[in-house]
Structures are given as C-alpha cells and as structure tokens.
Amino acid sequence: MSVDSVRQPPSGPRAELKRQAIVRAARELFLRDGFGVGMDVIAAEAGVSKVTVYNHFGSKEALFTAVITSALDEPLGHATSAALEELAEAEDLRTALIDAARAWVHAVRTNEDVIALRNLVAAEQHRFPELGHAWQGHGPEGHHPAVAGALRALADQGRLAIPDLEAAIIQLYALLVFPHMVFSTYGAHVEDGLTDRLIVSGVDMFLGYYSPQRQ
Amino acid sequence: MSVDSVRQPPSGPRAELKRQAIVRAARELFLRDGFGVGMDVIAAEAGVSKVTVYNHFGSKEALFTAVITSALDEPLGHATSAALEELAEAEDLRTALIDAARAWVHAVRTNEDVIALRNLVAAEQHRFPELGHAWQGHGPEGHHPAVAGALRALADQGRLAIPDLEAAIIQLYALLVFPHMVFSTYGAHVEDGLTDRLIVSGVDMFLGYYSPQRQ
DNA sequence: CATATGAACTCAACTGTTCAGTTCAGCCAA
DNA sequence: TTGGCTGAACTGAACAGTTGAGTTCATATG
Missing domain, CATH: 1.10.357.10 (Tetracycline Repressor, domain 2)
Structure with missing residues (x-):
C-alpha cells in the first residue's frame, strides 16, 4: 500500500556513495560537454545505471541543480x-x-x-x-x-x-x-x-x- | 542538366529582404530562448517558410554563425x-x-x-x-x-x-x-x-x- | 527488503527533405 | 498601357530519421 505519488530518493550508506559518484560525473561532463550530454553518458561515467540516476534525482534539471548547488558550497x-x-x-x-x-x-x-x-x-x-x-x-x-x-x-x-x-x-x-x-x-x-x-x-x-x- | 550537388543560396532583391528578416528573427530568438529554439519558430517569427530558411542557410549551425558574424560587424x-x-x-x-x-x-x-x-x-x-x-x-x-x-x-x-x-x-x-x-x-x-x-x-x-x- | 541493474520501450521534439502548387518581379509583344 | 509569359523564389504540409528524456519490468544483490 505504499502510495508514493512522488517517489522519494534512496537513502542509506550505499545510496549516498552512488549519489556522490553521479554528481561528480555529472559535474565533470557538464563542464566538458555542456548541458547537452545525455543521461546515459553521465550514468555510464558514474559507473551506474540510468535508472539509478533517475531514482536519485528524478530529472535532468534536478541533477543539474544538484551539481550547481553542491558547487555553491565550495x-x-x-x-x-x-x-x-x-x-x-x-x-x-x-x-x-x-x-x-x-x-x-x-x-x-x-x-x-x-x-x-x-x-x-x-x-x-x-x-x-x-x-x-x-x-x-x-x-x-x-x-x-x-x-x-x-x-x-x-x-x-x-x-x-x-x-x-x-x-x-x-x-x-x-x-x-x-x-x-x-x-x-x-x-x-x-x-x-x-x-x-x-x-x-x-x-x-x-x-x-x-x-x-x-x- | 543543372547538376547542383550543393544548391547555392537565393539572390536578388526579394531574397535579400527575406534573408535579413530571417537573421533578425533568429538573432532575437536565439537571444531570448537560447540556441534551443526550433527552426520552425524562427521561420514563423521571420514571417517566412521553413524551407526558405534552409534554402538560404542550409543548416541551423550556418544560420547561427550568420547571426554572429553579422553582429560582429556592428x-x-x-x-x-x-x-x-x-x-x-x-x-x-x-x-x-x-x-x-x-x-x-x-x-x-x-x-x-x-x-x-x-x-x-x-x-x-x-x-x-x-x-x-x-x-x-x-x-x-x-x-x-x-x-x-x-x-x-x-x-x-x-x-x-x-x-x-x-x-x-x-x-x-x-x-x-x-x-x-x-x-x-x-x-x-x-x-x-x-x-x-x-x-x-x-x-x-x-x-x-x-x-x-x-x- | 531496499536498492541497483540492464534492456527494451514510449513519447515528444527537432532537424532536414520532398513536393505540388503559389507569389511576384521583370519583360516582351500587341 | 495593358496583358500575359517566364522563372526564380516562396509556401504549406506532410514525411523521414534521429536523438534524448523518462518509464517499465523482470532480475540481481547485499
């Protein structure tokens, strides 16, 4: 009966690791190739499935803002x-x-x-x-x-x-x-x-x- | 027997007018919405058929460089x-x-x-x-x-x-x-x-x- | 049991092309 | 001046081909 109209991102130790890998890969690729890079590529670079990326961030825009805001705290x-x-x-x-x-x-x-x-x-x-x-x-x-x-x-x-x-x-x-x-x-x-x-x-x-x- | 493997852009008084309208519209829309705007939209904004745009410029990239180089002479x-x-x-x-x-x-x-x-x-x-x-x-x-x-x-x-x-x-x-x-x-x-x-x-x-x- | 995977899929958007028909300017003949 | 002819340029709509976002699902893993 878990009615999540909005699925919440995974949590836990393993999840956090993946999350960081995704953000790092996304940042690198956004920087090198611009916003145009495909999500497939980002997922591959992070050593992660595309589905995982979507489970974590939900959309490309969300991933992008995650990259930016993480860089903001630098x-x-x-x-x-x-x-x-x-x-x-x-x-x-x-x-x-x-x-x-x-x-x-x-x-x-x-x-x-x-x-x-x-x-x-x-x-x-x-x-x-x-x-x-x-x-x-x-x-x-x-x-x-x-x-x-x-x-x-x-x-x-x-x-x-x-x-x-x-x-x-x-x-x-x-x-x-x-x-x-x-x-x-x-x-x-x-x-x-x-x-x-x-x-x-x-x-x-x-x-x-x-x-x-x-x- | 006119074998033009590469069709050359139209010339003439009317063509020049359209050309300017296209570049102006493209510049405005590129500026407002970024490079992502569709050629349809640009053509519509210029009051021109999409085919005309392609007859003049051949590709989106060519149109973009035309916009830029025209701005360069300002x-x-x-x-x-x-x-x-x-x-x-x-x-x-x-x-x-x-x-x-x-x-x-x-x-x-x-x-x-x-x-x-x-x-x-x-x-x-x-x-x-x-x-x-x-x-x-x-x-x-x-x-x-x-x-x-x-x-x-x-x-x-x-x-x-x-x-x-x-x-x-x-x-x-x-x-x-x-x-x-x-x-x-x-x-x-x-x-x-x-x-x-x-x-x-x-x-x-x-x-x-x-x-x-x-x- | 939560999380991750891969492959196949949907769906929308966009570039670029084709084509049959229309506009328009210039030109020549009556 | 009028009227029609010609050809280049333009149009609208449909079409092809691609790309990429986001989803589904059956399966695996720890």
Whole structure:
C-alpha cells in the first residue's frame, strides 16, 4: 500500500556513495560537454545505471541543480575571507592587502571549474531562471559582505577614505578578479606574470585613490 | 542538366529582404530562448517558410554563425574610438577621458545585445569552437588597438607614466567596462547612477595612478 | 527488503527533405 | 498601357530519421 505519488530518493550508506559518484560525473561532463550530454553518458561515467540516476534525482534539471548547488558550497573563500578579515589589524596595509589579493585571485584561478560552472549557469539561464538568482547570491557576492566589512572597517579606522562604498567594492573586484572572469568566458586565461603585476599595481592604484593622506 | 550537388543560396532583391528578416528573427530568438529554439519558430517569427530558411542557410549551425558574424560587424566603436583618438590632443585630460569613457560605457550598455550574444557564443563553444576564436578577435579586443594607441600616445607625450602598458589596458577595461560585462552574465545590470560614479572615480583612480607628477 | 541493474520501450521534439502548387518581379509583344 | 509569359523564389504540409528524456519490468544483490 505504499502510495508514493512522488517517489522519494534512496537513502542509506550505499545510496549516498552512488549519489556522490553521479554528481561528480555529472559535474565533470557538464563542464566538458555542456548541458547537452545525455543521461546515459553521465550514468555510464558514474559507473551506474540510468535508472539509478533517475531514482536519485528524478530529472535532468534536478541533477543539474544538484551539481550547481553542491558547487555553491565550495571553499573558494575560507582562506580568502580570513585574509580579508585580518586586514583591519594589519600594520602594513599595502602588504596585507596584496597578500589577501593574492590568496583571493589564486582561489579564483585554481578553482576555475567554478567560473566555468558560472558560465554554464549563465548559458542555461533560459532553462533555469531560478538558478541564476541562486548563483548571484553565492557568486562573487559570496564574500561581498567580507569585502564590504573589510573596507568599512578600514574606513572607520581612518586608514582609508571611502566616500562611496558600493563603488569601491566593485572597483576592488574589477581590478582583481573581473579580468580572470571575463577572460575565462572565452576559455582564455591571464598568464601568471601578468596576473601578479595586475594584483600589485591594482592594489597600489586602489590604495592610492582611497588613501586619506592625499590632499 | 543543372547538376547542383550543393544548391547555392537565393539572390536578388526579394531574397535579400527575406534573408535579413530571417537573421533578425533568429538573432532575437536565439537571444531570448537560447540556441534551443526550433527552426520552425524562427521561420514563423521571420514571417517566412521553413524551407526558405534552409534554402538560404542550409543548416541551423550556418544560420547561427550568420547571426554572429553579422553582429560582429556592428558599431559599438565608431563614436567610441573617435573619442579615444581625440584624447591625445585634449587639453583637459581628465574631462576628455571621462567623456570618452562615458561614450564607451554607453555603447557597451546600450548594445547589451552584443554582450548577451557573447554569452551565447561562450555557451555554445562546444558546438562552435571556431566561433569562439573569431569572437575573441572582435570582442573587447576590437578596440584594444584603439585603447592601446591612445595610452601609448599619452605616454609618449609624457602626460602619463605607464611602465606596463599591457596591465594598464586591462585595468582601464576592468574599471570601466568589465563590471557591466560581468553583471550582464547574470542578466543583471548596473544602475545608471552607480555607472556614472564608477566612470568618474574609475578615471580619477586610473589617472591618479598613472599621472607622472605623483612622487 | 531496499536498492541497483540492464534492456527494451514510449513519447515528444527537432532537424532536414520532398513536393505540388503559389507569389511576384521583370519583360516582351500587341 | 495593358496583358500575359517566364522563372526564380516562396509556401504549406506532410514525411523521414534521429536523438534524448523518462518509464517499465523482470532480475540481481547485499
């Protein structure tokens, strides 16, 4: 008499293992071949039957959102936001900011899977309008509060003069991470040397403009 | 005895009209619904028979590349690069650069179709690998030479001190146009007021850093 | 007993083609 | 100017062939 009009996903130790394998395979294949890959292929890559995939996720869309939301919970920020929070207590602001920027940009560049996923979401925004918004919250705006907090703290200390916090945040993003995001849209990426030159001179430019001692 | 193994597309005044209607409709629908739209729908939107579409373009891929390459030849730069070239002769560099930036950003923001198309190409890069490269050449790098030329001229005049031209170009892009590109990836866009504040303070920041009189 | 499997199946959507007939512009003859 | 001729381009509808999502079911496994 088990009348499940909506069958609930399997649970248990074995099921969890399969589930992870499926998500991992799906992520890899979505990334490599786009949303167009067949469910057969994904199932095969996960070493799993297609039926199992459907027992777990119910639909391709659900699987896709599972991939995305699982990627949403990824690091990319622990070391980074830690470095950001230490800014307020740093003696040498410039060096500290450069270090934080290096950690930040490094996180963005090494997890370029995440950027690629972002492009995927953007690409499939017609099919998943809600995902686009979910992504906005956790995207760069994920540490938006961290960046905002750090800048505000520095402003309160009088170590920076920031009349327009909103603009300043965007400018910091723009100088440091946007280039990598834009380039990756074409599948291209910035060379290591240029990346570091952008970080150093970007920080100097930012500090030069927002330092209180100028005039 | 006309043995055309490959039928050549129709020519003539009427054909040209239809052709334009098809490309326009295709562009609009690709933009709105992604590459997934059916040829039926495109034909209907163009007020044209599906067969006509195939007589003209032969395949969906060909139609897509036609849409893209036609978008590649679009303005987005005439007024902008003109303003950029006048920079070298301007008396008040700051005002001139702000004006040029306004024209530039305005072009980017009004033709946001072009940015959306860019996302489409990025999305469909698996299907059209060659398009991705064609797009790179005409993307922001389209006026890359114009920007590079303007900055180099100003440096030669001694009005700017630019030790790293490559970085400076990217930074100018980053401060002025990248925010709009990144935001539009989510379907979001920067408000008017913030846009102008970003332009003005971005230019000031850039000039502050690259002006020779500092130190 | 819950979960996983594989193979065969349904169903819908989409690309691309065929074909018999229609529109339309230009042209020539009266 | 009129009227009809010609041929290229267009139409509508039906059709073929494929692909891929999602289901069913009998069976296996731990």
